Amino acid sequence: MNTDSLTLGFIGYGNMAQAMAQGLVDAGVLPGGRIVACAAHYDRLVERTAHLGVRPMHSGTEVAAAADLVILAVKPGQVAQVCEPIRHELADPDRMVLSVVGGMTLEDYADILEEGTHLICAIPNTPISVGQGILVTQEDDTLTDQQRELFTQVFDPVAMIERLPRELVSVGTTIAGCAPAYTAMYMEALADAGVEHGLPRQAAYRLAARMVEGTGALYLATGTNPGAMKDAVCSPGGTTIKGVASLEKHGFRGAVIEAIDAVERGD
Ligand SMILES: NC(=O)C1=CN([C@@H]2O[C@H](COP(=O)(O)OP(=O)(O)OC[C@H]3O[C@@H](n4cnc5c(N)ncnc54)[C@H](O)[C@@H]3O)[C@@H](O)[C@H]2O)C=CC1
Ligand SMILES: O=C(O)[C@@H]1CCC=N1
Helix, strand or coil: CCCCCCCEEEECCCHHHHHHHHHHHHCCCCCHHHEEEECCCHHHHHHHHHCCCCEECCCHHHHHHHCCEEEECCCHHHHHHHHHHHHHHHCCCCCEEEECCCCCCCHHHCCCCCCCCCEEEEEECHHHHHCCEEEEEECCCCCCHHHHHHHHHHHCCCEEEEEECHHHHHHHHHHHHHHHHHHHHHHHHHHHHHHHCCCCHHHHHHHHHHHHHHHHHHHHHHCCCHHHHHHHHCCCCCCHHHHHHHHHHCCHHHHHHHHHHHHHHCC
């Protein structure tokens, strides 16, 4: 099995599944016609699958029968119910299952899937839709070496795959999977300030977005400590340091750390 013959099936075709399908099709990993999906509302599914040519199916049973790689992409509270009728099909040794369900680890599936099911738990983030995603995966999985290789072939073109031990998956996921929302809030705030000072809204968003993208790219290319990256922008007596001092006065870094803590505590 390789990506040329792989059929991928989504059980649940909401925001996350659509982001993954978009990224994979745009990156040329596989055509929409080799992706199948089911969801709670068939009519809405037909609308959401049309533009990529993803094939809508009526049930998880049909998806499991058609797909070599089945992606569980429903809400955590729905996963046991959707797996129950297809446990046997999911345990087929030629099939692999990827769970992208928030908060679910390999251990959580012990009562949900049959023993021997080839399963990997990973959490993607929404930038996967433009090939710039992250997949935080639990280090231990039950894939064969060949399946693990195939998993990498499929997702490497659209995401950085970060394998973490089970106890660190949660915080890794919070930073990679939840923080796009906080980063979008930061971009929105920067743009609001730009608009306040007369910048057209779209130009302000463009500047904020490219700045976030470029700052991340600079770190990834050089490995420079983020503190040193900050220092490099702050000329003595210059403009940037005034903003740094203001952010510190308003608890910027503390607020970010507290947001991650809140997710981890489950407030
Ligand atoms: N949105 C995000 O950024 C991320 C989401 N996730 C995880 O992905 C999963 C899905 O999240 P979203 O796509 O955001 O939610 P969503 O609400 O947009 O999508 C849920 C999908 O499940 C379908 N569904 C509900 N009951 C079903 C059933 N009985 N059979 C088949 N399909 C059914 C719905 O029709 C819908 O297509 C969650 O577990 C979430 O934790 C993980 C990483 C990031
Ligand atoms: O908020 C959520 O439930 C999901 C999990 C990771 C990102 N979004």
